[in-house]
Amino acid sequence: MSHTALKSALLASALLSTVAFAPVQAASTAPAEDTTVVLVHGAFADGSSWDKVIPLLQAKGLKVVAVQNPLTSLADDVAAAQRVIDAQTGRVILVGHSWGGTVITQAGTSDKVKALVYVAAFAPSEGEASGDLGKDYPTPPGIATLKADASGFLYLPEESVRLNFAQDLPATTTRLMAVTQGPIQAKAFADKTTVAAWKNKPNYYIVSAKDRMIAPELEQAFAKKLHAVTTVLQTSHVPMLSQPKQVAEVILAAAAQR
Secondary structure (H helix, E strand, C coil), X not given: CCHHHHHHHHHHHHHHHHHHCCXXXXXXXXXXXXXXXXXXXXXXXXXXXXXXXXXXXXXXXXXXXXXXXXXXXXXXXXXXXXXXXXXXXXXXXXXXXXXXXXXXXXXXXXXXXXXXXXXXXXXXXXXXXXXXXXXXXXXCCCHHHCEECCCCEEECCHHHHHHHHCCCCCHHHHHHHHHHCCCEEHXXXXXXXXXXXXXXXXXXXXXXXXXXXXXXXXXXXXXXXXXXXXXXXXXXXXXXXXXXXXXXXHHXXXXXXX
């Protein structure tokens, strides 16, 4: 290969590498009419974890509903999401954060669901439990700090919320997050999915490169498995709070699909 050809090949390779993980920009076309974004929160959180993203989506004319998961079992959380999906009259963009990724994987099979968006989320295949998905990776720092109450519900100590869950947010915010968190029943992480909705839907995945709750390398592996349009953000486990504009852009791109 000539020097000129080699240089061109290297340049092309570099450009492809950049494109593969460049942040998704807001779609140039408006979201399709009668579209609802259904937001599914993760463990140690509630529907308010989407507070910074919701106004950005509404400003673009989208209807938005945030599911309130009971966090008692996969079946219970899936039922909560499916009730919201069933109540919509048009197309649905289903978004899941963290544990919410497992929920949307199971709940997203409805014909109304036109795309799935995973935000630093689990993305199991059929027959997989969330608790088994990170076995081949080092235990994330935040997971090592989990505490359980007498009923088997897991929660994060305030210091771990600050250091591991949302280390890129102000301390005043993380203190509030710690006292309003939604503990999750530990047994839920052993519940196995029976379907994988992502196999038949367009998929988008946001990798949190500084995640201390799910290994970023595992998130990259999920994105690759899903053949997802992938965006990498230099954030903690909660990019929807630290970089809401970028998260909203990914959801808008999904909503613009016809």
